[in-house]
Amino acid sequence: MQPSCHLVRPDQADEAAVIEMVMGWKAAGGRMHPGLLRDFDGRYAEWLDRLETIGNGTDPDAEVPQTLYLMKDEAGTILGAVAIRHALTPANFTVGGHLGYGIAPAYRGNGFGSLILRLALEKLAGMGIARVLVTCDADNEASRRVILRNGGVLENQVTDGRGTLVNRYWIGIDPAGL
Numbered sequence: 001m002q003p004s005c006h007l008v009r010p011d012q013a014d015e016a017a018v019i020e021m022v023m024g025w026k027a028a029g030g031r032m033h034p035g036l037l038r039d040f041d042g043r044y045a046e047w048l049d050r051l052e053t054i055g056n057g058t059d060p061d062a063e064v065p066q067t068l069y070l071m072k073d074e075a076g077t078i079l080g081a082v083a084i085r086h087a088l089t090p091a092n093f094t095v096g097g098h099l100g101y102g103i104a105p106a107y108r109g110n111g112f113g114s115l116i117l118r119l120a121l122e123k124l125a126g127m128g129i130a131r132v133l134v135t136c137d138a139d140n141e142a143s144r145r146v147i148l149r150n151g152g153v154l155e156n157q158v159t160d161g162r163g164t165l166v167n168r169y170w171i172g173i174d175p176a177g178l
Ligand SMILES: CC(C)(COP(=O)(O)OP(=O)(O)OC[C@H]1O[C@@H](n2cnc3c(N)ncnc32)[C@H](O)[C@@H]1OP(=O)(O)O)[C@@H](O)C(=O)NCCC(=O)NCCS
Pocket: 031, 032, 033, 100, 101, 102, 103, 104, 107, 108, 109, 110, 111, 112, 113, 114, 115, 135, 136, 137, 140, 141, 142, 143, 145, 146, 149
């Protein structure tokens, strides 16, 4: 049975758990998503400060404000993370969309990917965003299924700056249905 999970913003108390998740992810290999996790270089307090400025729109290097959430189970274990962008820009309208998410390798294949997107849609609905853009590499079958399971409708495919084919999906949020 899937444990009940929730999204929380990382704080001081999460330092050890964040380090454990990042180390485990690096040991297992594969690119960490969302990108805000890749920014973590071991200096936790500085990372939290940067998340704060990125979230409140005062980071000069961030194209758009975004908020990072950790997904924890009821025991407090961090299973994955999602970054929610507060708006679409010309760049993320093409590739990137409103959010990026990932489940730590040790916890994949248990429905948590589908769950983290659903929980993120609730956050987006709370921000007043009714149509959510989600993109994934065309060959990322697990992410493609996560998006479809959450009601994604394929608009088109584009080629990104790396020459990779990317699928663009829209999810219409019905707050009553969440
Ligand atoms: C994409 C990702 C979040 C999926 O997480 P997950 O917890 O394994 O997802 P789920 O268990 O909810 O599985 C979702 C679906 O994908 C399928 N699936 C899972 N792993 C798969 C794989 N390696 N290959 C093909 N399908 C896979 C599941 O069977 C399920 O299908 P269903 O809905 O038809 O039953 C996870 O693989 C991940 O973090 N990948 C790296 C980061 C990433 O690619 N993020 C997305 C960026 S757009």
